[in-house]
Amino acid sequence: MEKQYDPKGIENKWHDAWTENKLFVADEKTTKPVYSVVIPPPNVTGILHMGHALNNTVQDIIVRHKRMSGCEVLWVVGTDHAGIATQNVVERQLAKEKLTRHDLGREKFVERVWEWKTQYHATITSQLKRLGTSVDWSRERFTMDEGLSAAVRKVFVSLYNDDLIYRGKYIINWCPRCRTALSDEEAEHKDSKGKLYHFKYPLADGSGHVTVATTRPETMLGDTAVAVNPTDDRYRYLIGSHIMLPLVNRKIPIIADDFVDKSFGTGAVKVTPAHDPNDYAIAQRHYLKPIIIMDEGATMTGPIPDKYKGLDRFACRKEIVADLTALGLVDTIEDHDHAVGQCYRCSTVVEPYYSDQWFVKMAPLAAKALAAAKKNTITFYPERYKKTYTDWMENIRDWCISRQIWWGHRIPVWYCDECKAVIVSETDPTICTHCDSTKLRQDNDVLDTWFSSWLWPFSTMGWPQHTDLYKKFYPTTSLTTAPEILFFWVARMLMAGIYCTKQLPFTDIVLHGTVRDKSGRKMSKSLGNSIDPLDVINVNGADALRFSLMMTTAQGADVYLSPDTFEIGRNFCNKLWNAARFVLGTIPEKVTITALPPVFRLDGADIWMLSRLSKTIAAVESALQTYRHNEAARLLYDCTWHDFCDWYVELKKADLYQTEDAEKQADARALCIHVLGTLQKMLHPFMPFIIEEIWSHLREKITYNNLIDAQFISCASFPKSNKDQINDAIEAEFTLVQNVITAIRTMRAENNIPPDKKGTAKIVTATPSDLASLTAHKARIEHFAKLTSATIGADLVRPSFCASSIVAGNQVFLELEGLIDKQVELERLAKEIARTQSLIESTQKRLESPAFTGKAPAEVVAKEEEKLCGLKSNLEKLNQSLAALH
RNA sequence: GGGCGCAUGGCUCAGCUGGUUAGAGCGCCGCGUUCACAUCGCGGAGAUCGAAGGUUCGAAUCCUUCUGCGCCCACCA
Numbered sequence A: 001m002e003k004q005y006d007p008k009g010i011e012n013k014w015h016d017a018w019t020e021n022k023l024f025v026a027d028e029k030t031t032k033p034v035y036s037v038v039i040p041p042p043n044v045t046g047i048l049h050m051g052h053a054l055n056n057t058v059q060d061i062i063v064r065h066k067r068m069s070g071c072e073v074l075w076v077v078g079t080d081h082a083g084i085a086t087q088n089v090v091e092r093q094l095a096k097e098k099l100t101r102h103d104l105g106r107e108k109f110v111e112r113v114w115e116w117k118t119q120y121h122a123t124i125t126s127q128l129k130r131l132g133t134s135v136d137w138s139r140e141r142f143t144m145d146e147g148l149s150a151a152v153r154k155v156f157v158s159l160y161n162d163d164l165i166y167r168g169k170y171i172i173n174w175c176p177r178c179r180t181a182l183s184d185e186e187a188e189h190k191d192s193k194g195k196l197y198h199f200k201y202p203l204a205d206g207s208g209h210v211t212v213a214t215t216r217p218e219t220m221l222g223d224t225a226v227a228v229n230p231t232d233d234r235y236r237y238l239i240g241s242h243i244m245l246p247l248v249n250r251k252i253p254i255i256a257d258d259f260v261d262k263s264f265g266t267g268a269v270k271v272t273p274a275h276d277p278n279d280y281a282i283a284q285r286h287y288l289k290p291i292i293i294m295d296e297g298a299t300m301t302g303p304i305p306d307k308y309k310g311l312d313r314f315a316c317r318k319e320i321v322a323d324l325t326a327l328g329l330v331d332t333i334e335d336h337d338h339a340v341g342q343c344y345r346c347s348t349v350v351e352p353y354y355s356d357q358w359f360v361k362m363a364p365l366a367a368k369a370l371a372a373a374k375k376n377t378i379t380f381y382p383e384r385y386k387k388t389y390t391d392w393m394e395n396i397r398d399w400c401i402s403r404q405i406w407w408g409h410r411i412p413v414w415y416c417d418e419c420k421a422v423i424v425s426e427t428d429p430t431i432c433t434h435c436d437s438t439k440l441r442q443d444n445d446v447l448d449t450w451f452s453s454w455l456w457p458f459s460t461m462g463w464p465q466h467t468d469l470y471k472k473f474y475p476t477t478s479l480t481t482a483p484e485i486l487f488f489w490v491a492r493m494l495m496a497g498i499y500c501t502k503q504l505p506f507t508d509i510v511l512h513g514t515v516r517d518k519s520g521r522k523m524s525k526s527l528g529n530s531i532d533p534l535d536v537i538n539v540n541g542a543d544a545l546r547f548s549l550m551m552t553t554a555q556g557a558d559v560y561l562s563p564d565t566f567e568i569g570r571n572f573c574n575k576l577w578n579a580a581r582f583v584l585g586t587i588p589e590k591v592t593i594t595a596l597p598p599v600f601r602l603d604g605a606d607i608w609m610l611s612r613l614s615k616t617i618a619a620v621e622s623a624l625q626t627y628r629h630n631e632a633a634r635l636l637y638d639c640t641w642h643d644f645c646d647w648y649v650e651l652k653k654a655d656l657y658q659t660e661d662a663e664k665q666a667d668a669r670a671l672c673i674h675v676l677g678t679l680q681k682m683l684h685p686f687m688p689f690i691i692e693e694i695w696s697h698l699r700e701k702i703t704y705n706n707l708i709d710a711q712f713i714s715c716a717s718f719p720k721s722n723k724d725q726i727n728d729a730i731e732a733e734f735t736l737v738q739n740v741i742t743a744i745r746t747m748r749a750e751n752n753i754p755p756d757k758k759g760t761a762k763i764v765t766a767t768p769s770d771l772a773s774l775t776a777h778k779a780r781i782e783h784f785a786k787l788t789s790a791t792i793g794a795d796l797v798r799p800s801f802c803a804s805s806i807v808a809g810n811q812v813f814l815e816l817e818g819l820i821d822k823q824v825e826l827e828r829l830a831k832e833i834a835r836t837q838s839l840i841e842s843t844q845k846r847l848e849s850p851a852f853t854g855k856a857p858a859e860v861v862a863k864e865e866e867k868l869c870g871l872k873s874n875l876e877k878l879n880q881s882l883a884a885l886h
Numbered sequence B: 001g002g003g004c005g006c007a008u009g010g011c012u013c014a015g016c017u018g019g020u021u022a023g024a025g026c027g028c029c030g031c032g033u034u035c036a037c038a039u040c041g042c043g044g045a046g047a048u049c050g051a052a053g054g055u056u057c058g059a060a061u062c063c064u065u066c067u068g069c070g071c072c073c074a075c076c077a
Helices: A010-020 A050-068 A083-096 A106-131 A146-161 A217-222 A277-286 A313-326 A363-374 A385-394 A468-473 A483-501 A533-540 A542-552 A563-585 A604-625 A629-657 A662-683 A688-701 A728-750 A768-776 A778-784 A822-848 A850-855 A858-885
Strands: A034-038 A072-079 A136-142 A165-175 A180-182 A187-202 A209-214 A225-228 A242-245 A250-256 A268-271 A330-343 A351-360 A379-381 A413-416 A422-424 A440-442 A478-481 A508-511 A515-517 A559-561 A759-764 A787-793 A803-807 A810-815
Touching: A010 A106, A010 A688, A034 A050, A034 A468, A034 A478, A050 A072, A050 A106, A050 A478, A050 A515, A050 A533, A050 A542, A050 A559, A050 A604, A050 A629, A072 A106, A072 A468, A083 A106, A106 A136, A106 A533, A106 A542, A136 A146, A146 A165, A146 A422, A146 A483, A165 A277, A180 A351, A187 A217, A187 A242, A209 A217, A209 A225, A209 A268, A217 A313, A225 A277, A268 A277, A277 A351, A313 A330, A363 A385, A363 A483, A379 A385, A385 A483, A478 A483, A483 A508, A533 A542, A533 A563, A542 A559, A542 A563, A542 A629, A542 A688, A563 A629, A563 A662, A563 A688, A604 A629, A604 A662, A604 A728, A629 A662, A629 A778, A662 A688, A728 A759, A728 A768, A728 A778, A728 A803, A728 A810, A768 A778, A768 A787, A778 A787, A803 A822, A803 A858, A822 A850, A822 A858, A850 A858
Parallel strands: A034 A072, A072 A136, A225 A250, A379 A508, A478 A508, A515 A559, A759 A787
Antiparallel strands: A165 A180, A165 A351, A187 A209, A187 A330, A225 A268, A242 A250, A413 A422, A413 A440, A759 A810, A803 A810
C-alpha cells in the first residue's frame, strides 16, 4: 500500500467489479426483507452538479446501509426527458446552425432530440457512476421509454374517465420565449423593481376622468372595463357610466366589483380580461368578452392601433407611456416593488395568457394525500416540511398539464374532423368511434414533464403491469430530494401513488438542503459560483467528496461549500488508509482469527476501546435510522480518528511490536483488526471506494469469519452493537488515564521541555479506585507522558520543586531537574486558582439557595454538592502547590 | 401580506427530549520528522451561545418581542 491514498484507478476498478458481480442488481425472487428507493431522475441533458452529489450521496448511504443490514435492495435509476429544458437545449443548438424547430418539422425535430438524449444520457450516467452510487443499472428507466409512456397514457385516460382531467379556456402562465403554457409551480415569482403607472382615463361624456393604476401599461390596449369597489364613495356615482379608452378610442364601462381594494392605488382598476387572471375573473362575473392583444410570443396584435402592432410587449410599454404622456394622460409614475413571474426554465417574464389548455382537477386527489400526512403515515425529515406540504395541499389549484412544445408525451386525445368527437385513448385510434371517420387529428400538445415524473415510483417498476418487480419492491420506503421540488414532484407522486396503486409510494420523505457557496448564494451555472463535483472527485476522490458533504451539514440544512471543504474528507481518507496500512503492516504474512481474545486477557484499554466501539455502533445505527447522516459521519470520524488512531493504536503498539509474548501480540493484532474492520464496515456506506479497497487488502491477509464475512464489503454485514461490551466504569477509568497523560503533556509543553528530556512524576490519588486505575496503566502513563518513572500513591510526599496539576482530584507532580520554569508554574497556578474559586462561588451560591435545594431533583443537588467538595479540595491542593513553589 | 428557517470563538458549523467547567474542523501560536499518516502528532490561545424580556431551582437549549440574513407561498392592479 502506498504511503498516501490515491483514489485514481481504485475507484474505477471497484465500480467495474461491483458491476461485473451484479452486486446492486435486485433479485425480485428474494426471500429477504426488501428495501427500495427511486432516484430523483436527473434531466437527461443535464450534468452532475453539487446538488446531485449531495442527493445521491444521501441515498447511497441509506441504500448501502440497508443492503449491509440484510435487505434486498432495489435502487431504481433513470433519467427524465425534462420537456421544456431539453427542447430548449436542442433549439439553442439548432440556432447555431441558423435553424429553428419549425425548419425541421415536428417529426425531424423530435428525432433530433432523441439523438441528443442518447448523447447526453451517457454524460449524466457516467457521472453518477463516478460518485459511487449503488443503483441497479440493469433496470434503468427513462420517462419516455415504452413502459413509462404506456403508464402515462393509462393514467391520462383513467383520470379523464374519472372526470379529473378537463380542457378549457383559461388564463394560464405563458412563457413567450418557450412559447408554451406553464403550471403555477413553473412560474417562479421573483421580486423586482418596477413602476406603478397612474393613467387618466377620460369619461366618455367628457365630464372628467378616472385615474387607474397599472404595472403593465401595454395591457391597456386590451382593457374592456374599469372596475371600482361598489362601496367606494369616490366612484359610486360613476358606476354604469363609460370611459373612452385612450389611444384605441373604445368605449368601456365602469363596473363595480368587490375584488377592488379601495385602499390600493387610486381604487380604480383597469380590467384586461385576456391578460390578467384577476381581470379575467372580474370579466367572467360581468360578462365582458376578453380582447386578446398579444400573440404567443408576447408581440402586440389584435384590434389595436397599427402603430403598436408587431411591437414587443416591453417596447410597446414605452410607446404607450410616451403616447399617453403626450396626451397629458399620465398622472404619476412611481417606483413599485412587486413579484414578477418568470419561466423556471429560461427566466423570461411570464405573461398571463388566455388559451385552451388541459388541466388536472387536483382537489379530489389531494384529499387523500393530505389525510396521509395528517394521520402521520408519511414522515418528513426534517419534520417542519410537513406544514409546507399540508399548506400547499389545502390550497391546491388545478394543474395545467398541456405544453405547446414537441418534446414529450403527446396528449392521447384525438379530434374527429367530421363529427368533432373527442377521443381519449390509450392506443392510437384509426377511426372515429362515433362516426367511423378516419379524419382524426391528435392534439398537438404534449404533457407537462412532471406528468410522467409523478408516476416514477411505480411506472419504473412495470406498473400498470403487476410485474414481479412491482409486486416485490413497491411501495418504496424513503424518497430523498431537495425541498425545491416538494410540490413539483413529491406531493404529486403521493397523489398519483394513491390514485393509481391505492398505496403511498413511500413513507419517509428526506429533504436535504440546497447547496450554496460560502456567501450563501445558491450554486448555479449561471452565477458561475458552482464547484464541479467532478473536479473534486478528480482531485480528492469521490469518497472525500461524499464524506465532506456529509460532515458539513445537519439534516435539512443548506450546505455551504468552499473549495477547502473537501479537505476534511481527503484527510480522513488518508488517515483511514494509513490506519489500515499500519494494522496490515503488523501482520507478517497471513493471519487467522477465530474470535476476540477472551475477557480475562483484555486489559482496560481493550475494554475501553470495545466499549467506545459498541456505543458508536449503536449511535450510528440510530442516526442512520432517523436520516441524521451528518451525525453518523461525525461519530465515525471521531471514533476512528480520536479513539482508535490517536489512542488505541498508539497504546497497542507496545504489544504489537513486542515479540516475547506471542499471545499478547496476537491478541493486540486481533483487537486492532476487529476495531478497524468494524469501523470500516460502518464507514463503507459513506465512502465506498476506499473502504472496498482496504477491505480487499484485509481479505488478502486475514481470515476472520466473524468480521470479514463477504468478498465485497458492499455485501458484508453491518455491525451490531454488543451491549455486553459497553462498560461505563472502564471508560471513566480510561478517561482519567487520558487526562493524566494530557496534563503531563501540557506541563511539558508549557515549560518548553524538549521531547528527549524525560522526567519523573508523582501522582497523589484522590480515591482508592483512582489509585487502582492509574496503577493499572502506570506503564502507559510513563510511556505516553515521556517519564522515566511515575510513582502513584495516596500518601506521597510532594516534591520540593515541580510542575503540578490536578486531574479529577488527583494531584500530578512533574519533576524535571532544572527544566521547570517557576514563572510559568506560578502563572498557571494563579490562573487555575482563580478559575476554581469562581466555580466554587457559583456552585456555593446555588447550593445556598433554598429554591435550588428544595426544588431540584435530589440527584442534581447531590451532584452539585459533590462538585463543590471536589472543587474545594482542589483549591486547597492548588494553594499548597503555590506555597511550595514560593 | 402569510409561513418557515438561520444568527454559537477569526472562518465553517455540531450541540437530539432544558442540569458539562459550551464542542469539532479550518485558520492562528508553540514544540515535534522514533519505523501508519506533515493530507501527520503533541500542546495552547480564542465564545458573557444576535438583542431585550419571560418561564424555571436551573436556559445556547422552552416562550414572547425585536434586529439582521435566507428560503417558500400569495391575484393587491
